Amino acid sequence: MSDASRNASDLREGIMATLSRQQVGAILARQGILIAFAVFMIAFTLANPKFLTPDNVLSVVRSSAIIGVMALGVTFVVISGNLDLSVGSMMSFSTIVVLDLHDKMGPLLAIPAMFAMTLCLGAFIGFLVGYLRLNSLIVTLGMLSAIHGLTLTYSGGQNMDIADKEGTWFSIFGQGTALGIPVPILIFVALAALLGLALAKTPFGRKVYAVGGNGTAATFSGIPRARTVFTCYLISAACVATAGLIQASRSLGSQNTVGQGLELEVLAAVILGGASLLGGSGTIFKTVIGVLILGFIQNGLLLVGLQFYVQFVVTWVIIILAVWLDIAAKRGKLWSPIA
Amino acid sequence: MTDPVLRLENIVKTFPGVRALDGVSFSVMPGEVHALMGENGAGKSTLMKVLGGIHQPDGGAIVMGDTPVVMAGPLEAKAKGIVFIHQELSLAEELSVAENIYLGELPRKSFGRVDWARLAERTNSILKKLNVGFDARTRVGDLSIANQQMVEIARALTVDAKAVIFDEPTASLTDAEKVVLFDVIADLKASGVGIIYISHRMEEIFKITDRISILRDGQYQGTVNTAETTEEAVTQMMIGRKLDLSRNASHHELGNVALQVRGLSCGKLYSDVSFEVRRGEVLGFYGLVGAGRTEIAETLFGLRDPSSGQILLDGEEVRISSPADAIARGISLVPEDRKGQGLVLGMNCRDNMTLPQVDDLKAGPFMAEGAEVAIFDQYRDKLDIRTPGWKQRVGNLSGGNQQKIVIGKWLSMHPNVLIVDEPTRGIDVGSKSEIHKLLRDLAAQGYAVIVISSEMPEVLHVSDRIVAMYSGRIMRTFTSEEVTEDSLIQAISGLGGDKAA
Ligand SMILES: Nc1ncnc2c1ncn2[C@@H]1O[C@H](COP(=O)(O)OP(=O)(O)OP(=O)(O)O)[C@@H](O)[C@H]1O
Ligand SMILES: [Mg+2]
Numbered sequence: 001m002s003d004a005s006r007n008a009s010d011l012r013e014g015i016m017a018t019l020s021r022q023q024v025g026a027i028l029a030r031q032g033i034l035i036a037f038a039v040f041m042i043a044f045t046l047a048n049p050k051f052l053t054p055d056n057v058l059s060v061v062r063s064s065a066i067i068g069v070m071a072l073g074v075t076f077v078v079i080s081g082n083l084d085l086s087v088g089s090m091m092s093f094s095t096i097v098v099l100d101l102h103d104k105m106g107p108l109l110a111i112p113a114m115f116a117m118t119l120c121l122g123a124f125i126g127f128l129v130g131y132l133r134l135n136s137l138i139v140t141l142g143m144l145s146a147i148h149g150l151t152l153t154y155s156g157g158q159n160m161d162i163a164d165k166e167g168t169w170f171s172i173f174g175q176g177t178a179l180g181i182p183v184p185i186l187i188f189v190a191l192a193a194l195l196g197l198a199l200a201k202t203p204f205g206r207k208v209y210a211v212g213g214n215g216t217a218a219t220f221s222g223i224p225r226a227r228t229v230f231t232c233y234l235i236s237a238a239c240v241a242t243a244g245l246i247q248a249s250r251s252l253g254s255q256n257t258v259g260q261g262l263e264l265e266v267l268a269a270v271i272l273g274g275a276s277l278l279g280g281s282g283t284i285f286k287t288v289i290g291v292l293i294l295g296f297i298q299n300g301l302l303l304v305g306l307q308f309y310v311q312f313v314v315t316w317v318i319i320i321l322a323v324w325l326d327i328a329a330k331r332g333k334l335w336s337p338i339a
Numbered sequence: 340m341t342d343p344v345l346r347l348e349n350i351v352k353t354f355p356g357v358r359a360l361d362g363v364s365f366s367v368m369p370g371e372v373h374a375l376m377g378e379n380g381a382g383k384s385t386l387m388k389v390l391g392g393i394h395q396p397d398g399g400a401i402v403m404g405d406t407p408v409v410m411a412g413p414l415e416a417k418a419k420g421i422v423f424i425h426q427e428l429s430l431a432e433e434l435s436v437a438e439n440i441y442l443g444e445l446p447r448k449s450f451g452r453v454d455w456a457r458l459a460e461r462t463n464s465i466l467k468k469l470n471v472g473f474d475a476r477t478r479v480g481d482l483s484i485a486n487q488q489m490v491e492i493a494r495a496l497t498v499d500a501k502a503v504i505f506d507e508p509t510a511s512l513t514d515a516e517k518v519v520l521f522d523v524i525a526d527l528k529a530s531g532v533g534i535i536y537i538s539h540r541m542e543e544i545f546k547i548t549d550r551i552s553i554l555r556d557g558q559y560q561g562t563v564n565t566a567e568t569t570e571e572a573v574t575q576m577m578i579g580r581k582l583d584l585s586r587n588a589s590h591h592e593l594g595n596v597a598l599q600v601r602g603l604s605c606g607k608l609y610s611d612v613s614f615e616v617r618r619g620e621v622l623g624f625y626g627l628v629g630a631g632r633t634e635i636a637e638t639l640f641g642l643r644d645p646s647s648g649q650i651l652l653d654g655e656e657v658r659i660s661s662p663a664d665a666i667a668r669g670i671s672l673v674p675e676d677r678k679g680q681g682l683v684l685g686m687n688c689r690d691n692m693t694l695p696q697v698d699d700l701k702a703g704p705f706m707a708e709g710a711e712v713a714i715f716d717q718y719r720d721k722l723d724i725r726t727p728g729w730k731q732r733v734g735n736l737s738g739g740n741q742q743k744i745v746i747g748k749w750l751s752m753h754p755n756v757l758i759v760d761e762p763t764r765g766i767d768v769g770s771k772s773e774i775h776k777l778l779r780d781l782a783a784q785g786y787a788v789i790v791i792s793s794e795m796p797e798v799l800h801v802s803d804r805i806v807a808m809y810s811g812r813i814m815r816t817f818t819s820e821e822v823t824e825d826s827l828i829q830a831i832s833g834l835g836g837d838k839a840a
Contacts (some may be wrong), residue, residue, distance in 0.1 A: 197705070201705040201706055202704055202705055202706060203700075207697065209683070210690075213684070213685045214679075214682065214683040214684065214685075216679055217679070217681060217682055217683050218683065218694075219662060220640075220662060220672070220680045220681065221662070221748075222662040222663040222665070222666040222695050223694070223697075280685045280686075281685060
C-alpha cells in the first residue's frame with residue numbers, strides 16, 4: 001500500500017472510530033467526571049452569577065483545604081491498595097489534643113506533641129495493615145470508632161477551647177494570610193507539591209504503585225511490602241495532623257466530633273480524582289482536582305439555596321457516580337451486562 | 340469440499356501506536372486442527388480476541404456459514420459456538436472448580452437456588468474425561484497453573500462448540516497433561532469441531548495440526564499443509580530469516596564455586612538437596628512439575644525458610660532472609676508466573692524493568708529517569724522486545740514480550756547467580772534461541788546460571804550439567820557429555836538412575 005492511500009484509509013478509519021458508539025461510550029466513561037463537572041459549572045454559573053467570582057473561588061478553595069490535605073495522605077494509602085476510613089475521627093483527635101495542650105504547654109510544644117500522638121495512631125494502623133496483613137477496611141473502620149472513644153476519653157466529653165483566643169499566634173494556620181492568600185491554601189498547595197513529587201518522582205513513590213498494583217510481584221522484586229504500606233499510613237496520619245492543626249487554629253475551640261463523616265468526603269475526592277480502589281493507580285494532581293470538584297459542587301448547591309445537610313446525600317451520589325465511572329472506564333463502556 | 344466453520348476476511352485492528360492486525364484472512368474447516376503461528380507480538384492473540392468478541396475489528400468481516408456475523412461480546416461469541424481458551428488465565432480464584440466451569444449458567448433448583456449436587460456431578464464427569472487429580476469442589480486458587488489450565492479446558496467442553504481456540508494451552512502443562520490435552524483435541528476433531536491452535540512449540544504443531552497459517556507483524560503470510568512443510572520453512576515464514584540453532588560451544592574456563600547448597604531441606608517440599616554452580620557454568624534443573632525445583636529457587640531467593648541445611652555464596656555460609664537480601668547478595672530470580680509474580684501489569688514497561696533497583700537509580704532524592712530509559716532501551720534491543728515505547732502498559736504487550744520484560748528486569752541487575760524458572764514460556768522460536776544463546780553468553784562472561792525448565796530440549800541445549808529431580812529429591816546429576824534423553828526421563832520419574840549411580 002502506498003503512503004498516500006494508507007493515510008487516506010487511516011483517516012477514514014479514524015473518523016469511523018470517532019463516530020462509533022462504542023468509542024463515544026469509552027470517552028464518556030474515561031472523561032465522564034470532567035464532562036459532568038464542566039456541565040455542572042456552566043449550569044451553576046448561569047443559575048448564580050456569584051458562583052465564579054474570585055472571592056467565591058477563593059472561599060471554596062479555602063474551605064476545601066482541610067479535606068484536601070487529608071485527601072493527599074489518603075491518596076498514598078489508596079494507591080498502595082488499602083483504605084483509610086479513620087481520617088475523620090483521627091482529625092477530631094488531633095484538633096482536640098492540640099487545643100488542650102495549647103493551654104498546658106504553649107503552642108510551640110503543643111504542635112509537635114500533637115503530631116507525635118497522631119503519628120502513633122497512624123503507625124499502629126500501619127502495623128496492623130502492613131505487617132500483620134489485616135484487612136484495611138476492617139482495621140480503619142474499627143479505628144474510626146476506637147479513636148472517637150479515645151478522643152472522648154481524653155476530653156472527658158467536653159468541648160475544648162483555648163482560654164486566651166485573642167492573645168495567641170496559634171491562629172495563623174487557620175486564619176492568617178500571606179501575600180493575600182489564606183494560609184490554609186498555602187499549606188495545601190505546598191503539601192500537594194511536596195507529596196506530588198514524592199509520589200511521582202521518588203523510589204518510594206514507585207514502590208507504592210508497585211505494591212498496590214501487584215503486591216506479589218513487588219515482593220518478588222525485593223520491595224518491602226509491609227514497610228511501604230506502613231509508611232503510607234504514616235503519611236496519611238501526618239496529613240491528618242496537619243488538617244487538625246488548621247481546623248484547631250481556625251476555630252480555636254472545638255467539639256469532639258469536628259471531623260465526623262469527613263472520611264467519606266475525603267474518599268470521594270480521591271476516587272473522583274480517578275484513583276482506583278483496587279490500588280496501583282491515581283496521582284496527587286488528580287486528587288487535587290477531585291477535591292476541587294467536590295468543593296465546587298458543595299458550594300454551588302449552597303449558593304442555589306439548598307440546605308447544608310443535602311450535601312451529605314450529594315456526597316454519597318458523587319461517590320457512587322465516581323465508582324461507576326471508574327469501572328466503566330476499565331471496561332471501556334458505560335454499561336455492560338457481563339462484568 | 341465442505342464449507343468452512345468460519346472465515347475471517349481482511350481483519351484490521353489498531354491500538355494506539357500499534358497496527359496489530361493488517362488485513363488478515365483465514366478460514367477453519369470442520370474437523371481440522373489449524374495452527375496459527377508467528378513471533379511474539381505478531382497478532383495471534385489479538386486475532387483470536389476479535390473472533391471471540393473481546394475486541395471489535397476496525398475493518399473486515401467474520402463469516403460463519405454464508406453470513407457475516409458481529410461478535411458483540413464474549414457471551415455472544417460463545418452463543419455462536421466459539422469457545423476461547425485464553426493465553427492468560429481468566430479464572431475466579433476464590434470460586435470452586437465447578438463454579439468456574441459453569442459460571443453464568445449454574446444449574447438451578449426451584450427459587451433460583453443453585454443445584455450443587457447436579458453441578459458437582461456434571462463437573463466431575465468432565466474432569467474424569469480430562470483425567471485430572473482434583474475434583475469439582477476444589478478452590479481454583481489452590482490449583483497449580485497447569486491445573487488451572489485444565490479447568491479452562493474443561494470449561495470449553497461444556498458448550499456445543501463449532502470452533503475451539505486454544506491460545507498457547509501447553510505453555511505450562513507437563514508432558515502427561517499434554518497427552519490428555521491432545522486426546523481431548525482429537526475427540527473434538529473427530530466430532531467435526533474446527534480447532535485453532537496457537538503455540539510456539541514446533542514439535543506439537545507438527546504432531547497435531549493439519550494446516551498452519553502464519554502471521555508476521557500483523558500481516559498474513561500464507562497457509563501451508565502441515566504434512567507438506569518443514570520446521571525450517573515455517574520458521575522462515577515467521578521470522579523472515581533462517582534460525583541459527585548452533586550451540587555456543589566456546590569452552591571457557593570455569594571459575595570458582597559461586598553457589599553451593601549442602602543438605603538443604605524444606606519441610607515436605609524437598610529434602611537433602613546438595614549441588615553447586617561455578618561461575619561460567621549453566622546448571623539445568625529438570626523434573627516434573629511439583630518435583631520441588633521452584634521451591635528450591637524460592638528458598639535461594641529468600642522467599643522460603645529452609646528447615647535445615649546450608650547455603651554458601653562464594654564459599655561463605657549465608658542466611659538469605661528476604662528477596663531484598665538475596666538481591667543485595669547478587670542473586671536474581673526470573674519467576675515462573677510472569678503475571679502473578681513477575682510483573683505489575685498496570686505499570687509501564689520501563690518501571691517494571693527497573694523495579695528491583697529503584698533505590699539505586701537515584702539522582703538526588705528523585706528517580707534518575709534518564710538512566711531508567713537507558714536501561715530499558717538497552718534490554719529492549721538486546722531481547723528484541725516489541726513495544727511502541729517504554730510508556731506502554733506491560734499489560735498491553737503480547738504474552739511473549741511480557742516474558743522478555745521479566746527477563747530483562749533481572750538481567751539488568753547483573754547478578755552473580757542468575758536463576759531462571761521456565762525462562763522461555765510463551766516465547767517464539769526465534770527469540771527462544773536468542774535467549775538460550777544469551778544464557779550461554781552470560782555464563783561465558785562469568786555468571787553462574789541456574790535454569791529450571793520442564794522442556795527437555797531446552798535443558799539439554801543450554802546446560803553444562805543437569806540435575807534431575809523427582810519428588811523433592813535429587814536423583815542424579817548428569818554432565819552434558821553423559822546425559823541421554825532416556826536416562827534423564829528415567830531419573831525424573833523415580834525409576835533407576837539412583838543417587839549412588
Ligand atoms: N490492549 C492492547 N493495547 C495496546 N496494544 C495491544 C493491546 N493488545 C495487544 N496489543 C499489541 O498488539 C500486538 C499484537 O499482540 P498479540 O497479543 O496479538 O501478539 P501474539 O501474536 O499473541 O504474541 P505472543 O506470541 O507473544 O502471545 C502487540 O504489539 C501488542 O503489544
Ligand atoms: Mg498471544
